[in-house]
Amino acid sequence: MPTYDRLIKHGLIIPNWFIFCQRDAETPDHIFWNCDSVRPSWHTFCIWFGFPEALSSADINSFLVLAWDRKMSTQVSKYWKAGIIAMIWAIWNQRNKCIFDNYKFCQRRLLHLVRVAFMEMEMNFKKLGHMDNSWEDYMVLRNIGIKGRAAPPPTFISVSWWPPTAPWMKVNTDGSALGAPGALSYGGVFRDHWGWVRGCFHYKHSMGYAFEAELLAVITAFRIARARNWNNLWIESDSTYVVGLLRKRSEDVPWRFKASWAGVLSSPTGFQLYITHIYREGNQVADLMANPSREEGWWPHEIEEIKHAARQDMAVHSFVRVSR
Structure with missing residues (x-):
């Protein structure tokens, strides 16, 4: 990934600060996790999924390890993991637009891109698992604008x-x-x-x-x-x-x-x-x-x-x- 810190290591002479905050060095951890401009978006995202404790992760890699190990229903889990990928993509997309198209970073637009990714998943993939038929799952899916798919009733076999x-x-x-x-x-x-x-x-x-x-x-x-x-x-x-x-x-x-x-x-x-x-x-x-x-x-x-x-x-x- 061509972040400024890596480009400088390869000999390119450029100022090393992140375009969002225009203060700290541009490293992968700062871009995707630690920047004060990005943290509120991650906070909102984790609140959507009822997992605010994930915000205590020190860097993006620690967050990914914690996030991938979390136990969820099949439907919520797929949106959770896809949403994390969409968040990372949306942050990088916003970064490039700010650098090359003179955009100004907008948290609302970043989260909108993630919601659009959820809607595309809903339209294009029909078999995305089931919720746990719990209030927690209902609230998560409502937060991200997705209709829950109730799990079928269990079968009891003697x-x-x-x-x-x-x-x-x-x-x-x-x-x-x-x-x-x-x-x-x-x-x-x-x-x-x-x-x-x-x-x-x-x-x-x-x-x-x-x-x-x-x-x-x-x-x-x-x-x-x-x-x-x-x-x-x-x-x-x-x-x-x-x-x-x-x-x-x-x-x-x-x-x-x-x-x-x-x-x-x-x-x-x-x-x-x-x-x-x-x-x-x-x-x-x-x-x-x-x-x-x-x-x-x-x-x-x-x-x-x-x-x-x-x-x-x-x-x-x-x-x-x-x-x-």
């Missing part, structure tokens, strides 16, 4: 774990990663048609992603079932990725798991595989087994840590999933 029918053995699996990538941990719980736990496992793996942990959980469950002659295996997971792979018989997995995954897909004669998806609210027993703080191992019985959750599942306890 989620329950159901035991398999005999002679099926049902295994619920889950996996997690401590980072992206991070250390992998995964586990699973086998239960019969009465809902009794017939075994559970927890293992760890080197660095990877959460979806890879979900893959490893299914691969391990398959191997355990084969070793114990549970030839009617029902796999249930909260990973749509893994469930989709199994249903499509897809081999599209990371190369380091291709051989093991091929073994799952090419089930031997007499071995039956059934796959279902369950929301995580109903997969709490497997989630407990995937906890990275747990020790590795296979237990051919129910362990104390999952006892309460397993009993809830046996009673077909309903959990509620809320989605929009």
Whole structure:
């Protein structure tokens, strides 16, 4: 950006003062944040969005970091971020007009340019999210002259774990990663048609992603079932990725798991595989087994840590999933 301080560093001989205040040196921080002529505009802008505390930022970079981290509804957030960009553009636009066209800086015109940017967004982009259906969001959108889009009402879904029918053995699996990538941990719980736990496992793996942990959980469950002659295996997971792979018989997995995954897909004669998806609210027993703080191992019985959750599942306890 060709501010006066940078042009001087490149050898241009010009007076280094900002055209708005005609006093302080023209630097990016002074132009866009610290100048006494610009601060009232930022104050008005932050008041529009109910965020006056942002004005305590020492420079424009600190403000941007604080502003981008602020939690807002999807509709307000898009106007907030677009408005910041419009403010910076409008300040630079006014600066150039003052220098080259002998304009006089006008705060009202600067804010008018920002409002025009909001109106253009409203006209040209139809999918700009929803407000939080709160008084605060209503006031923000009214301040900037935008009609609020009410969020749709939430949907409540009842989620329950159901035991398999005999002679099926049902295994619920889950996996997690401590980072992206991070250390992998995964586990699973086998239960019969009465809902009794017939075994559970927890293992760890080197660095990877959460979806890879979900893959490893299914691969391990398959191997355990084969070793114990549970030839009617029902796999249930909260990973749509893994469930989709199994249903499509897809081999599209990371190369380091291709051989093991091929073994799952090419089930031997007499071995039956059934796959279902369950929301995580109903997969709490497997989630407990995937906890990275747990020790590795296979237990051919129910362990104390999952006892309460397993009993809830046996009673077909309903959990509620809320989605929009």
